[in-house]
Amino acid sequence: MLRRDIDIPYQHLPFTGQFNIFPLGSFNSELARLPHRHDHYQLIWFTKASGQHIVDFVSYELEDNMLFLLEPGQVHQLLDCRKEGHAITFTEQFYFSNQQERETLYDFTHLFDTASGYGPIYISDRAAPALQLLTELMYREKNGTGSNRSIIKHYLNAFLLHAEREKKRNAAKAIAPLRGDERVVHLRQLLEKNFRVQHQVTFYATAFALTPKRLNEITREKTGKTVTELLHDRLVLEAKRKLSFSHKSVKEISYELGFEDPAYFSRFFKNHAGIAPQDFRDVMFK
Incomplete structure (x- = not known):
């Protein structure tokens, strides 16, 4: 085992x-x-x-x-x-x-x-x-x-x-191609490096010398999502990967992804994935 x-x-x-x-x-x-x-x-x-x-x-x-x-x-x-x-x-x-x-x-x-x-x-x-x-x-x-x-x-x-x-x-x-914006590319890179520890839009907005509201306007225009939604998407994806490819407990995974309260992490995951973390793991291993 x-x-x-x-x-x-x-x-x-x-x-x-x-x-x-x-x-x-x-x-x-x-x-x-x-x-x-x-x-x-x-x-x-x-x-x-x-x-x-x-x-x-x-x-x-x-x-x-x-x-x-x-x-x-x-x-x-x-x-x-x-x-x-x-x-x-x-x-x-x-x-x-x-x-x-x-x-x-x-x-x-x-x-x-x-x-x-x-x-x-x-x-x-x-x-x-x-x-x-x-x-x-x-x-x-x-x-x-x-x-x-x-x-x-x-x-x-x-x-x-x-x-x-x-x-x-x-x-x-594409029917409606999104116009490119280097700031969105850099934001994606910043999210990739920091999504486990930085969950606040303010952190990412500061890196661009913008207000959270303005950065959200840019990302919504270019991607159809706010910074928070992009961040949550990345957190859920990483949680799914960890639930599928490790034997770490849900509690351990929640801490690794920057959630101090495992119960809140479980609610967060279910709200976005439509299924509880342990249930998702059980389905993956059927």
Whole structure:
């Protein structure tokens, strides 16, 4: 039996190293049907697929040519899935192996940004052949004699740039695309660093030299939500992850998320998730 203070470990794919690419059809594991997470970045390109892909407890109906970008720690699972395509996994250390590369290479981290909400990228018929060629080149280089890390990295870089272009194309086709605002991006970053300990809008407004009212006006205009709503969304997501992937008690989780009163945390979670924390955990482990 696992100790209650030890987190369930991240699921490791049966491939090692800082970079891997493999066909989705070659990976058939019942573990994929269960909620799980990885400690690296993942690009999952479903060239042909049906079924459901659940990411951070939100279900997406799979279609052909859907690309999912997953950050380390994001929760996902596949249900009733028929799939063809490719999975590319890599670490930040693989991509940025030194400070010079961090300063000169394309910074892929903003590609994974969810400031305007998470969702898959729909790959156009025009872009698909280029992405397919790049995956074939990555396979060839990785599996060939004398595999060269720099060559793989350049192919990966090109794949990411194509993905970014398709993401922008998707946004342009949206019915009512949200106008960008760097302050919202920075707010998301600030929330990510501080949501466990800073639950007051005043803290975040001060960082922008704005009043709480003005910051709320900006975030509501750009995201449809107030700062408090964004903060609560992040707290609930983290609570769901901890309830699903650790044996820590609800009381321990509440303290880790900055709630001094576990009973208040339970009410907070039920109000936002529609289910009590322990009931959510029980459902996840059925």
